[in-house]
Amino acid sequence: MENLKEIINRSDAVIIDVRTPEEFESGHVENSINIPLDKVPDSLERFRNLKGPVVLCCRSGQRSEQALKWLREQGVGNLYNGGGYTDVLIHRI
Secondary structure, eight states: OOOHHHHHTSTTOEEEEOSOHHHHHTOOOTTOEEOOGGGTGGGHHHHHHOOSOEEEEESSSHHHHHHHHHHHHTTOOSEEEEEEHHHHHHHOO
16 A cells, blocks of 8 residues: 555645645645635535545645545545645655
């Protein structure tokens, strides 16, 4: 089984940052997509259409865990909680 660092560095991995747009603008993982936590339900089909592993992140990992749990309840798979966006940055090669 791949560890989080390997997943984050896969060429098909998608990083979704669920912080607010203001937080995202203050710093984020390069090429990550900002879908704020309160917009995740409106973006369900977008999540379902993503092909690679989806790594969710936020400031501390709490909002990304909330998003992960909700998305899994909706049947979305291949999701990982990357924790804080700075944790994802550290794992990036």
